[in-house]
Amino acid sequence: xxxxxxxxxxxxxxxxxxxxxxxxxxxxxxxxxxxxxxxxxxxxxxxxxxxxxxxxxxxxxxxxxxxxxxxxxxxxxxxxxxxxxxxxxxxxxxxxxxxxxxxxxxxxxxxxxxxxxxxxxxxxxxxxxxxxxxxxxxxxxxxxxxxxxxxxxxxxxxxxxxxxxxxxxxxxxxxxxxxxxxxxxxxxxxxxxxxxxxxxxxxxxxxxxx
Amino acid sequence: xxxxxxxxxxxxxxxxxxxxxxxxxxxxxxxxxxxxxxxxxxxxxxxxxxxxxxxxxxxxxxxxxxxxxxxxxxxxxxxxxxxxxxxxxxxxxxxxxxxxxxxxxxxxxxxxxxxxxxxxxxxxxxxxxxxxxxxxxxxxxxxxxxxxxxxxxxxxxxxxxxxxxxxxxxxxxxxxxxxxxxxxxxxxxxxxxxxxxxxxxxxxxxxxxxxxxxxxxxxxxxxxxxxxxxxxxxxxxxxxxxxxxxxxxxxxxxxxxxx
Numbered sequence: 001x002x003x004x005x006x007x008x009x010x011x012x013x014x015x016x017x018x019x020x021x022x023x024x025x026x027x028x029x030x031x032x033x034x035x036x037x038x039x040x041x042x043x044x045x046x047x048x049x050x051x052x053x054x055x056x057x058x059x060x061x062x063x064x065x066x067x068x069x070x071x072x073x074x075x076x077x078x079x080x081x082x083x084x085x086x087x088x089x090x091x092x093x094x095x096x097x098x099x100x101x102x103x104x105x106x107x108x109x110x111x112x113x114x115x116x117x118x119x120x121x122x123x124x125x126x127x128x129x130x131x132x133x134x135x136x137x138x139x140x141x142x143x144x145x146x147x148x149x150x151x152x153x154x155x156x157x158x159x160x161x162x163x164x165x166x167x168x169x170x171x172x173x174x175x176x177x178x179x180x181x182x183x184x185x186x187x188x189x190x191x192x193x194x195x196x197x198x199x200x201x202x203x204x205x206x207x208x209x210x
Numbered sequence: 211x212x213x214x215x216x217x218x219x220x221x222x223x224x225x226x227x228x229x230x231x232x233x234x235x236x237x238x239x240x241x242x243x244x245x246x247x248x249x250x251x252x253x254x255x256x257x258x259x260x261x262x263x264x265x266x267x268x269x270x271x272x273x274x275x276x277x278x279x280x281x282x283x284x285x286x287x288x289x290x291x292x293x294x295x296x297x298x299x300x301x302x303x304x305x306x307x308x309x310x311x312x313x314x315x316x317x318x319x320x321x322x323x324x325x326x327x328x329x330x331x332x333x334x335x336x337x338x339x340x341x342x343x344x345x346x347x348x349x350x351x352x353x354x355x356x357x358x359x360x361x362x363x364x365x366x367x368x369x370x371x372x373x374x375x376x377x378x379x380x381x382x383x384x385x386x387x388x389x390x391x392x393x394x395x396x397x398x399x400x401x402x403x404x405x406x407x408x409x410x411x412x413x414x415x416x417x418x419x420x421x422x423x424x425x426x427x428x429x430x431x432x433x434x435x436x437x438x439x440x441x442x443x444x445x446x447x448x449x450x451x452x453x454x455x456x457x458x459x460x461x462x463x464x465x466x467x468x469x
Contacts, residue, residue, distance in 0.1 A: 013306045018284050047331040080331075115434055117413040119333050119382055122436060123213045123255055123466040143213065143466040145286055147308070147333045147382075166212055189286045189308060191250070191469055 002202060003038035005065070005081075006030040007045070007055045015044045015078070018188035022195050024202045032064035040201070041068055044188075045080030046147075049105070050092035052084055062098055069100060069180055074206040076134075077182030082175070083152060085182060091150050101177065103154040108169065116167040119149040126173055126185060130161040132208060134181050134200045142193045144185035146173075152184060179206035213466045214430045215255040215437035216455055217415060218444055220245060221262045222291075225275060228262065229442050236262075239445050243278050249444065250283055252451040253469040257287040258311070258385070258439065262360070264292025265314065271298065273305045280306020288336055288385075296325050303330055311385060313338035314358040317365055317372075320379060327380025332412075337381040341369040341402055342389040354402055361389045369402070370409050377410045384410065385439065388418040395421025398429040398438070407434035415439050423449065423457035430463045 004015055006028045019026045029035055043065065045052060056062050065085075069075050083089055084097045089105035097105070110116045123143040128135055146164070151171040154160060162174035164184070173184040181201070187194035220227045226238040227245055239245075246257055259279065261271045271292045279287060289302045290311030299310045310330075316323055316337055326335040340361055346353040354369035373384055386406050388399035398416045407414035416429045417439040426438040443449045458465045 013280060013304060014308070017281050017306060021281075021284065046333065048328070115408070117434075117436060118411055119413070120212065121333065121383060121413050122215050125211070139468070143468055146212075147286070149332070186286075189284060191285050193468070195284060 001038070002026045002040050002042055003035060004028050004042045004044060005035060005061065007052060007059060007061055012044060014186075015042055015188045018195060018198055019202075022199050024198065030059055030061070032060045035061065035064045036067055036071075038068065038073070040074040040076075040206075041065075042076045042078065042201075043081035043085070044078045045084070047080055048092055049080065049084055049089040049095040049097065049150075052080055053095055053097055056084070056098070065098065066100060072179050072206055074201065074204050075180045076201050077180070078188070079148060079184060079186055082182035082184055083150060085180075086152055086154075089150060100180075101154060101159065101175065101182075102156060103152065105150045105152050107150050108166070110167055110169070114167055119147055120151075120166050121147045123190075124164050124166065124185075126162045126164055128162050130176070132161050132176055132181070133204045134197055135162075136200050138193050138196050144183075144187065144190040144193060146185045148184060176208055178208065211464050212436070213255070213464045214458070215415075216253070216426070216451060216458070216465065217256045217258055217437050217439045218249045218254045218451065219258045219260065219417070219439050219441045221260045221441070222272070222275065223261075223263050225272065227445070229445050242275055243282055245445075246279055246283050246287070249451055250285055250469075253455050253466070254285070254451045255466055256285060256437070257283065259287060259289045260311075261289070261291035265359075270294070271302055273301055276302055276305035276307055290336070290338055296322070296329055299326050299330060299334075303334060309334050309336050309383070311336040311338045313340065316376065317356060317358050317367060320375065323376055323379040323381050327382070332380050332382035335381050336383045336385055337373070337376040338385045338387070339369065339373065339376075339406075340387045340389050343399075343402070352405055354405065357389055361392075370405055373406045373410050377412050381412060383413045383415065385415040385417055386435075391419030392417075393442070394419055395442070397421070397425040400429060400432055403429055403435050404433040407436075413437065423454045426454060426458060427461040427463060430458065431461070
């Protein structure tokens, strides 16, 4: 059973439907106790950082997410869910986030002569820098779907497990730390590769030896 | 490298996909969910559903259809037509759509873009824009005029100025349709597409006029459009998504080939 955290930030349904299509049981919860006792957790999200962090704090979810991660059980962050576990995001004139991963989330800035759209929207290659159980049966440089204007920069490079190139910027698109994995791309919207990743997550025991 | 996107548009009326020429003379061609799944399996990168009669019939978008699509399609899709307010936007997004598209409503009430962007994030808000060529003038310095209600109503808005205003207000993407080219199968309006796609920082989807793979090659190589939208080309079976993508790939346009 995967527990999907509901904090009012968008695409919960997409994540749950993707799990359902590959016969993985799920439930949605916004109750701190339920989240703490879950087997494994997905922390999804689309939207803006400031309002998401505000809701998490109001609902008392900040602590339960932190304690869940400390418990050693598998945790998957997706997109905004990935960004707000960092220390800080530049979004919304600067937002203090949950501080579970050292580092910050910054806005795409390109030189004037480089015409690149922001948001970074569409299918892009995910280049594995680590072999991790959640990438099993997915080929290196497989395309996943992205939609975001800010990207994560972990302080500790050893947490990086995949990168993506957008114009003159190479950014970390997936991180791991012990039982935590987090992606900037959307597995639930990335066709068969994304479903494979979710399936891999559903059987991962939460351990990882680099 | 970010791939260029192939997007298939499904105009839906009474739970059937329909296709018209210049927004007139529509014929039903299939079930939206069946057709969506078929296109996904054939490599389409994204889907757009327009509930083409919701607005005229003053009823909300068919949310059952959106839910049905979301249950079966695991790539991004957007929904438009008949959005009246932020509550409608919320319903569509909660039903499983990735993005919501506003067109006539945004012209009437531009604040809807700001409100949607603040509530749901910019990336969820697509500005649908229909434009037609007009004589350049003080009123229309870009030489393109925004039209609404599927091309039936002219507005006082200049296309480029409106695109830039929508970007400022928080639109995350623009789906740009040429009224002159739509349904003609003689290629996208390259001039219009380049005008808009080079005038904003957000992604632009080129729409209207695709009849051959070479039309997609042209618009994706000669303008800053990040995506090309097709409808009749694939609905009538003269082309497939996979054959179009192979043609794009051969022309060295970066596209996703590992679906």
